[in-house]
Amino acid sequence: MKIAFIGGGNMAAALVAGLAGKVTPGANIHVVDPNPAALEALHAGHGVTTAPSIDAAVSAAEVIVLAVKPQSMREAVAPLVPLLAGAPHAPLVLSIAAGIRSADLSRWLGGYGAIVRCMPNTPALIGMGIAGLVASAGVTQAQRLAADQVLKAVGGTVWLDDEAQIDAVTGVSGSGPAYVFYFIEAMQQAAVELGLTAGQGLELAKATFTGAAQLAAQSQEPVSVLRERVTSKGGTTYAALTSMEESGVKAAIVNAVKAAAARGKELGEQMGRDG
Numbered sequence: 001m002k003i004a005f006i007g008g009g010n011m012a013a014a015l016v017a018g019l020a021g022k023v024t025p026g027a028n029i030h031v032v033d034p035n036p037a038a039l040e041a042l043h044a045g046h047g048v049t050t051a052p053s054i055d056a057a058v059s060a061a062e063v064i065v066l067a068v069k070p071q072s073m074r075e076a077v078a079p080l081v082p083l084l085a086g087a088p089h090a091p092l093v094l095s096i097a098a099g100i101r102s103a104d105l106s107r108w109l110g111g112y113g114a115i116v117r118c119m120p121n122t123p124a125l126i127g128m129g130i131a132g133l134v135a136s137a138g139v140t141q142a143q144r145l146a147a148d149q150v151l152k153a154v155g156g157t158v159w160l161d162d163e164a165q166i167d168a169v170t171g172v173s174g175s176g177p178a179y180v181f182y183f184i185e186a187m188q189q190a191a192v193e194l195g196l197t198a199g200q201g202l203e204l205a206k207a208t209f210t211g212a213a214q215l216a217a218q219s220q221e222p223v224s225v226l227r228e229r230v231t232s233k234g235g236t237t238y239a240a241l242t243s244m245e246e247s248g249v250k251a252a253i254v255n256a257v258k259a260a261a262a263r264g265k266e267l268g269e270q271m272g273r274d275g
């Protein structure tokens with residue numbers, strides 16, 4: 001499979017790392033980015049071909065991944081219009097941008113219909129990503145399978161029926177790794193304030209996340225039961241969870257996820273209005 005990336009930043013690098021040499025040889029991946037440093041790193045690390053701007057190699061791809069910031073998308077995809085119109089096969093356009101609606105993207109691409117919108121996350125870098133995907137009406141079954149194959153190479157996939165749901169996916173899993181890192185940072189800070197070294201705190205916090213996440217993933221029991229099993233009545237965990245409840249931590253997390261989803265929706269509305 002030939003895959004082209006428009007944008008070779010953080011998320012594209014995570015996807016390329018999972019795809020190169022697994023789904024397709026690195027030489028079958030073409031990355032377009034005006035930033036030479038981004039291209040050099042991807043070429044050196046994975047043997048991908050590169051270009052500073054959209055070129056003929058992009059039109060040879062079966063899947064074109066759009067991986068630029070939402071605010072740069074309209075300008076970035078303009079050079080694709082003649083390429084897509086003249087392509088002998090119909091490449092799948094796979095957008096990973098937060099917020100950008102398929103209808104707006106289709107309009108910017110001159111009415112192109114084969115678009116899958118997707119929200120991956122950075123654990124794709126180690127093959128442990130999770131992505132939500134939604135296909136536009138013009139997407140064939142084969143193109144849907146191609147999108148699924150690309151994302152499955154770097155983790156799991158969850159298909160959605162309604163494009164509006166992708167803002168919720170953005171809030172939960174697209175932005176989610178940052179919440180986990182934030183929690184780890186907080187646990188490390190507490191460890192240091194309680195007299196451990198920063199290194200000890202980090203090791204304990206990271207291993208606790210890895211272990212608890214694996215336990216939740218492998219267990220057949222509800223997460224709430226796993227939580228209760230750690231929590232002796234009147235014990236230490238009870239003291240911690242009571243403190244969290246009193247501080248409104250759960251409500252704050254729910255609000256934070258909703259804020260991310262709302263920002264995704266707002267970005268889409270802004271981009272749609274701007275043209």
Ligand SMILES: NC(=O)C1=CN([C@@H]2O[C@H](COP(=O)(O)OP(=O)(O)OC[C@H]3O[C@@H](n4cnc5c(N)ncnc54)[C@H](O)[C@@H]3O)[C@@H](O)[C@H]2O)C=CC1
Nearest residue numbers: 007008009010011033035067068069070076096097098120
């Ligand atoms: N970083 C993350 O965790 C996730 C990001 N996303 C989405 O992925 C997209 C990219 O995000 P990041 O990789 O984090 O951003 P980034 O800033 O690391 O990468 C964007 C890249 O696009 C390049 N670029 C700018 N204009 C261009 C153009 N006209 N043609 C080609 N390349 C161009 C930039 O030089 C940069 O290397 C965004 O739309 C974001 O919403 C989605 C899921 C997770």
Ligand SMILES: O=C(O)[C@@H]1CCC=N1
Nearest residue numbers: 097098170174175176
């Ligand atoms: O923060 C962002 O806008 C991107 C989308 C999801 C994760 N990172």
